[in-house]
Amino acid sequence: MKILAIETSCDETSVSIVIDGRVKSNIVASQAFKLHAQYGGVVPEVAAREHVSVIIPTINLALKQAKIKLANIDCIAVTKGPGLATALMVGVDTAKALGLALHKPVLPINHLEGHIYANFAGQFKISNLKSKIFPAIILTVSGGHTFLTEMKGHGQYRLLGETLDDAAGEAFDKTARMVGLGYPGGAQLSKLAEQGNPAAFDFPRPMIKSDNFAFSFSGLKTAVLYKIQSLGAQRSALIPDLAASVQAAIVDVLIAKLEKAIIRYKPKTIMLGGGVAANKLLRKRFQILASRFQIQSSIPSFEYCTDNAAMIGLAAHYRLKNKKAKFPASFSAQPNLPLK
Numbered sequence: 420m421k422i423l424a425i426e427t428s429c430d431e432t433s434v435s436i437v438i439d440g441r442v443k444s445n446i447v448a449s450q451a452f453k454l455h456a457q458y459g460g461v462v463p464e465v466a467a468r469e470h471v472s473v474i475i476p477t478i479n480l481a482l483k484q485a486k487i488k489l490a491n492i493d494c495i496a497v498t499k500g501p502g503l504a505t506a507l508m509v510g511v512d513t514a515k516a517l518g519l520a521l522h523k524p525v526l527p528i529n530h531l532e533g534h535i536y537a538n539f540a541g542q543f544k545i546s547n548l549k550s551k552i553f554p555a556i557i558l559t560v561s562g563g564h565t566f567l568t569e570m571k572g573h574g575q576y577r578l579l580g581e582t583l584d585d586a587a588g589e590a591f592d593k594t595a596r597m598v599g600l601g602y603p604g605g606a607q608l609s610k611l612a613e614q615g616n617p618a619a620f621d622f623p624r625p626m627i628k629s630d631n632f633a634f635s636f637s638g639l640k641t642a643v644l645y646k647i648q649s650l651g652a653q654r655s656a657l658i659p660d661l662a663a664s665v666q667a668a669i670v671d672v673l674i675a676k677l678e679k680a681i682i683r684y685k686p687k688t689i690m691l692g693g694g695v696a697a698n699k700l701l702r703k704r705f706q707i708l709a710s711r712f713q714i715q716s717s718i719p720s721f722e723y724c725t726d727n728a729a730m731i732g733l734a735a736h737y738r739l740k741n742k743k744a745k746f747p748a749s750f751s752a753q754p755n756l757p758l759k
Contacts, residue, residue: 420739421493423478423517424732427470427510428502428530430461431725434477436485436492437732440740442540443485445722445729448473460602467505474513481728492523496735499527500756501563507752524746526735531758533730534559534692535570536737537719540729552715556686558677560701561693562588562605565673567632567680568758570690574743576758579680580632587669588695590636594643594665598658608662609698615663620646622668627675634676639668666700674704681712688715697724 426433432448482489497514500507511527518525535557555570556579565588566581585593588605595604600611622642625635643665650657681689691705702718709716723730738744 420736421487421491422496422732422735423492424496424728424735425510425514426498426726426728426731427506428498429506429726430466432470432473432477433726433728434481435728435732436481436487437736440736442729444481445727446477446481447727448477463503463505466503467509470506470509474509494524494526496526496528496731498530498731499750500530500753502530502754504752504754507754511752526744526746527750528731528734529756529758531559531564532734536733537692537723537730538690538717539733540723552688554686555688555690556680556684557690557692558673559692560587560673560695562586562592565634567676569684573737573741582634584635584637585640587636587673590640590669593640597644597647609666611659612662612666615659617663617667619660620664622664624668624672627672632676632680670701670704673701674708678708690717694725697721
């Protein structure tokens with residue numbers, strides 16, 4: 420099965436060619452530094468216009484790199500949601516137009532499901548996936564989402580818990596903005612944290628001892644704001660320590676919740692997904708946890724942590740392979756689409 424996948428949920432225009440579950444090309448045109456840094460965040464209308472501008476060249480480049488012609492594609496997969504409405508519409512409308520012109524089926528894919536399948540970009544090339552990997556627990560962490568999911572099989576999800584307010588990635592980004600790092604700041608903050616002392620400031624670990632799998636990071640953001648305001652002239656010199664302390668608080672909560680899920684549900688595999696999966700401390704703590712429980716684990720390579728179309732193509736591949744694909748006669752972008 421030859422799949423052309425399109426991802427335009429936020430500020431990355433991405434197109435990938437996935438053939439029989441193997442990623443043949445994965446082109447990502449990012450807007451973050453080029454367009455949105457000057458505004459301190461993503462501007463939906465600006466993002467949508469840029470998607471329109473680069474989507475066709477990105478498709479052509481993906482086809483060229485994969486050495487395949489558009490006419491030979493069997494299926495088109497596209498992110499339906501969640502994401503920015505105007506950005507999603509560009510990808511959805513492009514996919515529909517291609518499907519109509521080529522007489523090919525169009526498969527809408529949940530962006531959050533895509534982050535889960537970023538783990539399948541090479542790690543799980545085995546035939547009997549169900550008995551080897553599932554049930555699995557997935558920790559998905561990004562700028563807009565933080566949640567734990569139990570995955571009993573391909574396309575079979577049960578939400579265990581999610582953030583009640585702010586996502587972990589948003590806490591990183593807002594802290595970065597508070598100390599003047601600009602946008603996108605989460606990655607810059609994590610890099611600064613490598614130079615700091617994680618025990619310098621004792622920030623709260625919200626809901627870390629609660630008996631459920633819910634998250635909350637708004638209180639942490641408030642505590643960080645008050646601490647920054649209290650530092651006065653010392654603030655600049657203490658930014659690395661501040662970054663390390665905030666990072667430690669966030670990762671402590673994420674790992675604690677994952678550990679509780681492992682103990683309660685006893686999965687065969689744990690997986691990490693989302694943009695924050697690129698965080699070095701989180702990756703390290705995740706692997707330590709897996710080793711302690713002697714459990715299989717998977718972390719996407721860095722190129723598949725951020726938004727990309729390869730993960731959408733892989734999700735489509737496994738839906739088709741396991742006969743869980745649905746080709747609706749009509750569909751539209753859904754900015755608040757939940758994972759089901």
